[in-house]
Amino acid sequence: MPPGPVVRYFAVAVGILVSLHYILSFSHKEYGRRMSLSQWLPGQPPYKRPIPSKYYPYHPITGEANMTIRKANAAFVLLARNSDLPGVLESLKQIQDRFNKKFQYPFVFLNEEDFSDDFKKWTSEVTSTHCVYGKIAKDHWFQPGWIDEDQATKSRAQNQEYLISVPYRNMCRFNSGFFFRHELLKNYDYYWRIEPSVKFFCDIDYDPFLIMQDEKKVYGFTISLFEYIETIPTLWDATKEFIKANPELLPADNAMAFVSDDGGETYNRCHFWSNFEIGDLNFWRGEAYMRFFEFLESKGGFYYERWGDAPVHSIGAALFAHKDQIHFFRDIGYRHEPFQHCPQGESHAQGKCWCSTSENFGQCRPNRYSCLNKYDALF
Template sequence: MDTPTPMLPRKVSNVLHKRSPLPKPFSADDISQLGSITISSEEGNAWEDASEVFWDTPKRRTRRQTALYLLVAIGVTFGFITPFRTSSINLVFDPYKPIRPELSPTPGNTADPIKWLKENSNDKHAVTKGFLSRLQHGRPRAALISLVRNAELPGMIQSIRQMEEKWNAKYLYPWIFFNDEPFSDEFKTETQNATAAKCFYAVIPKEHWSLPEWIDEDRFINGLEYLGTIGVGKGWLVSYHHMCRWNSGFFYKHPILKDYDWYWRVEPDVHYFCKMSYDPFRFMRDNNLKYGFNMNILDDARSFPSLGPHTAAFMKTSPHLVHPNADLTWLVDTNTSDYNNCQFFSNFEIGSLNFWRSPQHQAYFDYLDQAGGFYYERWGDAPVHTLSIGMFVPKAEIWFFRDLGYQHDVNMHCPPNREVACDCQKTRLDENFYKLVPLQSPQRKPDDTCIRQFLGGKWLEKKDGWTMGVEKAFGGDGYHGYKLLEDE
């Protein structure tokens, strides 16, 4: 049967006709004579042109295109499921590829918190799980959450825009806004216009934002007046007490979060300074981390004088709930053995909702709630979160997001060593240690800053001949004698 061939150039029409029979297979004699065949330059070019035209049929073009599409699809697939290995977060092009974020190399004699955490986890969770995690789990079920009032709309828009610009514009994790009253149409419209991600709005149940029945109202009112008199921050505001209690034991129970596993807390009128080239949610999940913080600072002890003793009492009544690998030493004053008032600054936190839903934390919160300290004193969610994390989570599952620049009011963290662009002046590791403690507070400050007590090891080593007393005598605050300063 004859097979049609494509039109050929005029100069080879004497070689091939428009319709020619299929070529016969070479015989042994033909093959043996190939070495003696001589083709002129003109004939060779003619045959080359003819061969090119002969092979470039529509059917062959279709096959080549199909093969190309298959190769591209295979390449994309393997590019997605193959673990991405690099030491620089600047090279992460796929927004959903988890990677352990690293900062620029530090001098060989300088300890690295990231290295420290890696070593103290025995490398068990030091690297991402790779393609199995991606195939089995996919994109983390996570959201950006904010407790905000209608009147705080301008500050909320500021926070959203910076978060979107620095990170979420390419990830599009949803925003979930909470309020103790319905959001206005203006609030919904403006927030939706500030992001391409989905926005959801939730009203807090009244029972989660009101005085519990076991609270003595007269004692509560007297406490408000006392806290206002001595100047404890926002301690005279009823709504602030509701807020601290809600953030401590109720936010994760709201039905709107039932389909989520991870959250990033975003406050109104905060600042995010650094570009983020990886997904913190995937990073947390794939490295089996439970809680991420950005600042570890001291709080005004007058806000929660009985929180430490109540926590100690809880541990005595429920020792079986405390994690066997928990490390509370960095939260204990070495001189008094009491709670030293250090805390993770919870205005910035990235964490596991499933941890807060755990029976351990719920038992601890219920114990504190019955004690009444959220109203008789001003127990904040930051120290409650910190103590809960300290009791129930191994330190190897807590992450210091030192590469993310952040500011809330007077407290600002700007990473001194970074590979990503940051719109801020670098800060010292100990920059925010006691900014929340007013001068009139009589509390004793720890011998070491909170973040250094958390990091431990070389971060606590002092310069030879240095003493806190001598530094204070010369006008210092007593916290500049460390060998490792982080900002050098």
């Protein structure tokens, strides 16, 4: 019996839809990428999934303005001295041109001294958005009085090749446990850390802050690598001591496997390079991380050794967050000497990137110094 008219019309309609799908897949790369079923196969790291159009102020395919332009409660954070002004302006100009001229998030500048009038004038002119300038409290910046200076001096003398300055250690301690408590940041939920003299290679046409907010992410990175164990010889011993005393603070589906290859017995030295990070301020302010930081603080390792904010943040995020709350921003091109992340494939063209795809740390080819494979293995 021949098919009835309804069946024939249905078959024709399906055929037209399939034909349109294939035509759009080949003629519009963005459509093809977003409709690819491979993006949603089980076991794919979250960063390989397409970015929903709701995070773009303009639709990524049609170019039309989204009906509702949303913003997160977020700010850029930049720790700098007045003498850093040339490098600060370089970074600000790039992040403004590549991202913030479209999104207009404010900037919070922090310094252990008062900012100069020139610093305020030039940075506010380059950013063309709301800027505030804050001074860091002395007890948040300077070495605590209870630190044994003889022991700290001896440690610095023994490890001269690993950044011996006390101000550098002050910075590591401040970024590890105090920046998110500053008065100028207390009313914000998310931050994007900017450093002097960094490069942003690509247009960022969507809002990373909204991804963090809507998808309940707590930490975002672009580069991950191994730490020098000589700078943190007892950091993991202190971490294990804390875990043993506070096992209830660790969720079952955390990212322990990113920082340890044997279930927590030893530290594999992997960390996220914290000179770029987009994070949840309330995560650092939360009970688990605050108790962890205060415990590390009591050990004195920021001065007796050289505990950096990169391994401290990384261990904190890996232990106290759910693994899917840590996000790799693969399409944000970024360089902080001497390493860079350059987006690969279609992301490079979509972002109009000016970096070389062959000069990419840890993704385009195997790199024995990269920890990206450890992150991928989480999923």
